Amino acid sequence: xxxxxxxxxxxxxxxxxxxxxxxxxxxxxxxxxxxxxxxxxxxxxxxxxxxxxxxxxxxxxxxxxxxxxxxxxxxxxxxxxxxxxxxxxxxxxxxxxxxxxxxxxxxxxxxxxxxxxxxxxxxxxxxxxxxxxxxxxxxxxxxxxxxxxxxxxxxxxxxxxxxxxxxxxxxxxxxxxxxxxxxxxxxxxxxxxxxxxxxxxxxxxxxxxxxxxxxxxxxxxxxxxxxxxxxxxxxxxxxxxxxxxxxxxxxxxxxxxxxxxxxxxxxxxxxxxxxxxxxxxxxxxxxxxxxxxxxxxxxxxxxxxxxxxxxxxxxxxxxxxxxxxxxxxxxxxxxxxxxxxxxxxxxxxxxxxxxxxxxxxxxxxxxxxxxxxxxxxxxxxxxxxxxxxxxxxxxxxxxxxxxxxxxxxxxxxxxxxxxxxxxxxxxxxxxxxxxxxxxxxxxxxxxxxxxxxxxxxxxxxxxxxxxxxxxxxxxxxxxxxxxxxxxxxxxxxxxxxxxxxxxxxxxxxxxxxxxxxxxxxxxxxxxxxxxxxxxxxxxxxxxxxxxxxxxxxxxxxxxxxxxxxxxxxxxxxxxxxxxxxxxxxxxxxxxxxxxxxxxxxxxxxxxxxxxxxxxxxxxxxxxxxxxxxxxxxxxxxxxxxxxxxxxxxxxxxxxxxxxxxxxxxx
Ligand code: IVH
Numbered sequence: 001x002x003x004x005x006x007x008x009x010x011x012x013x014x015x016x017x018x019x020x021x022x023x024x025x026x027x028x029x030x031x032x033x034x035x036x037x038x039x040x041x042x043x044x045x046x047x048x049x050x051x052x053x054x055x056x057x058x059x060x061x062x063x064x065x066x067x068x069x070x071x072x073x074x075x076x077x078x079x080x081x082x083x084x085x086x087x088x089x090x091x092x093x094x095x096x097x098x099x100x101x102x103x104x105x106x107x108x109x110x111x112x113x114x115x116x117x118x119x120x121x122x123x124x125x126x127x128x129x130x131x132x133x134x135x136x137x138x139x140x141x142x143x144x145x146x147x148x149x150x151x152x153x154x155x156x157x158x159x160x161x162x163x164x165x166x167x168x169x170x171x172x173x174x175x176x177x178x179x180x181x182x183x184x185x186x187x188x189x190x191x192x193x194x195x196x197x198x199x200x201x202x203x204x205x206x207x208x209x210x211x212x213x214x215x216x217x218x219x220x221x222x223x224x225x226x227x228x229x230x231x232x233x234x235x236x237x238x239x240x241x242x243x244x245x246x247x248x249x250x251x252x253x254x255x256x257x258x259x260x261x262x263x264x265x266x267x268x269x270x271x272x273x274x275x276x277x278x279x280x281x282x283x284x285x286x287x288x289x290x291x292x293x294x295x296x297x298x299x300x301x302x303x304x305x306x307x308x309x310x311x312x313x314x315x316x317x318x319x320x321x322x323x324x325x326x327x328x329x330x331x332x333x334x335x336x337x338x339x340x341x342x343x344x345x346x347x348x349x350x351x352x353x354x355x356x357x358x359x360x361x362x363x364x365x366x367x368x369x370x371x372x373x374x375x376x377x378x379x380x381x382x383x384x385x386x387x388x389x390x391x392x393x394x395x396x397x398x399x400x401x402x403x404x405x406x407x408x409x410x411x412x413x414x415x416x417x418x419x420x421x422x423x424x425x426x427x428x429x430x431x432x433x434x435x436x437x438x439x440x441x442x443x444x445x446x447x448x449x450x451x452x453x454x455x456x457x458x459x460x461x462x463x464x465x466x467x468x469x470x471x472x473x474x475x476x477x478x479x480x481x482x483x484x485x486x487x488x489x490x491x492x493x494x495x496x497x498x499x500x501x502x503x504x505x506x507x508x509x510x511x512x513x514x515x516x517x518x519x520x521x522x523x524x525x526x527x528x529x530x531x532x533x534x535x536x537x538x539x540x541x542x543x544x545x546x547x548x549x550x551x552x553x554x555x556x557x558x559x560x561x562x563x564x565x566x567x568x569x570x571x572x573x574x575x576x577x578x579x580x581x582x583x584x585x586x587x588x589x590x591x592x593x594x595x596x597x598x599x600x601x602x603x604x605x606x607x608x609x610x611x612x613x614x615x616x617x618x619x620x621x622x623x624x625x626x627x628x629x630x631x632x633x634x635x636x637x638x639x640x641x642x643x644x645x646x647x648x649x650x651x652x653x654x655x656x657x658x659x660x661x662x663x664x665x666x
Pocket of ligand 1 (some may be wrong): 078116219305
C-alpha cells in the first residue's frame with residue numbers, strides 16, 4: 001500500500017472511532033487501541049507531512065499559543081433566555097405563547113447544560129471558527145481551544161456552510177480529576193465545572209484545554225443559508241446527522257403540564273447525570289410559531305429557561321447535636337436557622353464526623369454554606385470564615401456516649417467515634433426503628449415516634465417485645481386511640497408471616513443489607529440452616545464475601561442472639577423463606593435457563609415486570625440493553641432500536657406468542 005493510501009485509510013478509521021467515542025458515547029474499540037492507532041498515524045504523518053489531512057484526528061492541538069484573543073462579531077446575535085422559577089411561571093409562559101400563535105404549541109424541552117455558550121462556523125463542511133458569546137454581539141475567537149474538544153467535528157458529513165450553537169462544558173468526572181490534581185499541586189481549586197470549562201477555554205495555549213477533557217452539546221442553529229426547517233426538532237435531527245453531538249434527553253411535549261412534569265423529573269434526576277445542568281430550556285417547536293412570536297430586545301418570546309431551585313444556600317449554624325446510631329456510631333448534626341434549599345426547608349445538616357469538623361473548621365455560630373443535591377441529605381460544605389464576629393465557639397466531640405455515658409472508642413481504621421456498649425439505649429432504640437422499617441419487617445403504623453414512646457415507657461426492650469404488645473399497653477401511649485391500637489396490633493400480627501429475608505435484614509447483622517439478606521434467605525431457606533452455616537458455606541454463596549460471612553458467624557454465636565431468635569419463633573414469627581424457590585440454572589428445563597434476556601416493546605398479555613419475574617423464575621437474567629452478551633430479545637409491539645440492534649447482532653428474537661409459548665403458558 002502506498003504511504004498516501006495508508007495515511008488516508010488510517011485517518012478515516014480513526015475519525016470513525018473518534019465519532020463513536022466522543023459524539024455517540026459508544027466506543028467501538030478500547031481506548032488503548034485507539035491510542036495505539038493514533039500514535040502510529042502521528043509517526044506516519046511526521047515521515048510524510050505532505051499526505052497529512054487538514055482534519056486529521058492527530059491535529060486537534062495545532063500551532064503555538066496565541067498572544068491574545070481575537071474579537072469576533074456575531075452575524076446573528078447570541079441572545080439569552082427569559083426565566084421561569086416555578087410551575088406557575090411556566091403556565092404564564094404557555095399563556096403568552098398561546099396568545100401569540102394560532103394553533104396549540106408543541107414544546108421541545110431540553111436540559112439546560114451548565115457550561116458556556118459557544119458558536120461554531122463551518123464553511124463547505126470544514127470547521128473554520130468557534131467563538132464565545134461575549135456580550136451577545138461580539139465574542140472571542142477560541143477556535144484553537146474548541147478544536148481540542150473531541151465531540152466537535154472538524155469536518156461535517158456533508159460539505160455545507162452553516163453556524164451552529166451549543167454549550168461547551170466540563171463533565172463531572174473531568175472536573176473531579178482536574179480539582180484533585182490541582183489539590184495535589186497545592187493550587188487553588190475551581191468552584192464548579194462551569195468555571196473550570198470557562199477557565200479552560202480562556203487559555204491562550206490549546207494544550208491546557210486539550211488536557212481538560214471538555215465536551216459540547218449542540219442545541220440550535222445560528223444560520224443555515226442552504227437549508228430550511230419546519231421545526232426545531234427537525235433542525236436538531238439535521239445537526240445530529242451532520243456529525244454533531246446533541247443531547248439525548250430532549251423531548252417533544254404536547255402540553256405545559258407535561259413540560260412541568262419533565263422539569264420536576266429532572267429536579268430529582270439531575271444528580272445522576274454525568275454533567276451539570278442548571279435548568280430546563282423550553283422551546284416552541286414549530287419554526288412558523290417561533291416567527292410569529294418573535295423576540296424582545298434580549299430574548300426570544302418562543303423560549304424560556306426553567307431554573308432549578310438553588311442547591312447551595314447560606315445560613316447560621318446554631319448548635320451541634322449528637323446522635324448515636326444503631327451500630328453505636330456517634331454523628332454530629334448541625335442545627336441551623338431554617339432555610340429553603342432545592343425546594344425544601346432545611347433545619348439540620350450532616351457534619352459527618354469530627355475529622356471533617358476540624359478540617360472545615362466549623363464553629364458554633366458560624367455562617368455556613370449548605371448544599372442539597374438530588375435526594376442526598378443536606379450537608380455543610382464550607383464555613384464563611386470572613387463573616388465571623390468573634391463570638392463563635394469551638395466545638396469538641398465528647399469523650400463519652402451522650403446517651404449511656406460509656407467511653408467512646410475509635411476503632412482502628414475508622415474515622416467515626418463509637419459507643420461499644422451493647423446495652424446503650426440509643427443503639428437499642430435505633431435497632432428497633434430499623435427492625436420495623438420498610439425493607440425490614442415493615443410494620444405499618446409503627447414508625448420512629450411510636451417506637452421511641454414504647455421504648456421510653458419500657459413496653460419494648462428488644463424486638464421480640466414488639467410481638468408481646470397488648471392492646472391496653474398501646475392505649476397508654478399519647479395520641480393512640482382504640483382504632484389505631486387495633487390496627488397496629490393487626491399490622492404487627494400480619495408481619496409474623498413475613499419471609500425470612502425481612503427478619504434477617506431487620507436483625508441488623510453487620511454488613512448484611514437487604515440484598516444480602518435476600519440472597520441468604522433464598523439460599524439457606526430456614527433460619528436454622530443459616531445459623532448452622534460456617535464461614536466456608538457462607539462464602540460459597542454468590543455475593544457473600546468473607547467479611548460478611550465472619551460477621552454472620554460471630555452474630556449467631558452470641559447466646560443472647562440465639563435466645564432472641566428462639567423467643568421470636570415461639571411468638572409465631574416465621575423463620576423460613578417464602579419467596580420463589582432458588583433453582584440452579586442448569587436444573588431448569590427452560591429456554592431461559594442461564595440466558596441473558598432483554599425485553600422491549602409492549603405486550604398484550606402481561607406487563608414488563610411480570611415478564612421479567614417469569615424469566616427470572618425460569619433461571620434467566622433480564623438486562624436492559626442489547627449487547628453481544630444478550631442471548632434472547634423478547635420483542636413486543638412497537639419494538640424499536642433494540643430490535644434492530646438484536647437483528648444486526650444475530651440474536652434470537654421472540655415475539656409475544658413465541659414468548660408465552662416458551663413460558664409454557666399457551
Ligand atoms: S437555547 C436565544 N438550549 O443557556 C438563546 N440554551 O440564556 C437560545 N443553554 O448561555 C438558547 N443549554 O448557552 C438553549 N439546550 C439549551 C441550552 C441553552 C444551555 C444556555 C445558553 C445560554 C443560556 C440561555
